[in-house]
Amino acid sequence: MTLFAGDQDLLGRIYEAAFVPDLWPSVLEELCQVSGGIGAGLFTADPNGMRWVATDFMNQLLADFAELGQPDIDVRTLIGGRLDYPGFMREQDFLGDIDFSELPLYRDFLWPRGVGFCVGTPIRVPSGDHLVYSIEGRREDGPFSQAVVARLDALRPHLARAAVLSGRFAVEQAQVATETLSLIGLPAAVLSFGNRLMAVNALFEPLIPRIVEDRQTRLTFRDAGADALLDIALSSQNASTVRSIALRPGPEEAPMIAHLVPVCREARHLFAFASWIMIMTRATNAKIPSADLIQGLFDLTPAEARVARGVAEGRTPQDLATGAGLSPATVRTQLKAVFAKTGASRQAELVRLLSGLSI
Structure with missing residues (x-):
């Protein structure tokens, strides 16, 4: 024309x-x-x-x-x-x-x-x-x-x-970014606006479809509990903070943690057409992170973050209640909220999750 x-x-x-x-x-x-x-x-x-x-x-x-x-x-x-x-x-x-x-x-x-x-x-x-x-x-x-x-x-x-x-230029930029993360040993992927895989690096590829599946609707986790938390994270409006989700791949594999980094503000100039960057880490025996970091990663309240860190350090709910001048029932309620937001179902899982947050 x-x-x-x-x-x-x-x-x-x-x-x-x-x-x-x-x-x-x-x-x-x-x-x-x-x-x-x-x-x-x-x-x-x-x-x-x-x-x-x-x-x-x-x-x-x-x-x-x-x-x-x-x-x-x-x-x-x-x-x-x-x-x-x-x-x-x-x-x-x-x-x-x-x-x-x-x-x-x-x-x-x-x-x-x-x-x-x-x-x-x-x-x-x-x-x-x-x-x-x-x-x-x-x-x-x-x-x-x-x-x-x-x-x-x-x-x-x-x-x-x-x-x-x-769109093609954005895919190429995303691929370069994921390969850069490979240099420091991190499996990484970039998700599109529709929350499907846009680019992955070589370290992320073995996770598909064993742990991660790229379906028509969106990226999903094989772990049902983790996928429920992923759905909440991806559906959140105006997301601006990192979300971390614990995965239990299987009885013979170490737990993993998926860190979702939102593409927002100035990052959109580099990652056009992208919504999230997903970085995978394995749970290790690293030093327990600060309560502030735990709070930010999982969208916890300050009190919930303190309880989470205390449990990760080996303290019981009774110990935490006594130290904070609270009733054991209050601490148990806070711990229940921590489990819901992190995807952990037991204290041992929470310990493994928080020990693997160091990238």
Whole structure:
């Protein structure tokens, strides 16, 4: 499809953004100018949350929507994404004769913010995730015209290719990072937005599928108890702290610990399209870490962290209660919470887990 006059320069900037993520907001701003929209974004949405790069207006709009915690009301992405149509679409093109005033997305979220119409297109990238280019228009301006859709369709092959290149470049960066961790003896993997394996190093490969399975829905652990904790960790919104999960591979293998490091803030510039880095360590007889470290890794309260460390040092709940001036029942309640958050079911397992935290 032939580019419209004046879009050749934009084409060059689209391909630059494929390898320099910081350029995406300015490219998306130009798409707004091309279409007459108020904001534009490139985002991915799945049950584990939203991630995006966008213009200022769209950035705030997407942040507000994510804060709502109601992804199911986004009928545009849910229905439009299933169509896998290789072009830009307006909501009236695929929502049919639906009365928009009956849809919470429009009535309660978009219209109060002055937004009423969009044009967008889904893109699949090598990580297996679906991305969406979306341009929002003012409600007072009415639907985007067919002429705008035609102009964007001329750019779409290049926008899609840039997204794919970004995804491939991200996979290569992730592979380099995992191989670097191999140099210090750490099995490591990078997870995609959809929480599936994006890249693994040679030390991690023997764990698949004996300990770790890369399923269609997400990465899973063969250990059911550990997998339940993994599901909670991966489903958490706005995760910003390391999560550690104990695994019991089998009767003839030493316990392992999976450390989940979230890809957030500045790390997203290096690990585009990634959600977590998983580092595996084996339980050792290392020095018991501080209560502060234990608290941060397992999202414990200060009191729970002190109990966990005390048990790991060999003290009984009665000893801990006496030392802290608490009742044994209170300490037992705190210890029960520690077991729930760490995945340990007995004090001996907790000791092995905390002894293996040193990387």
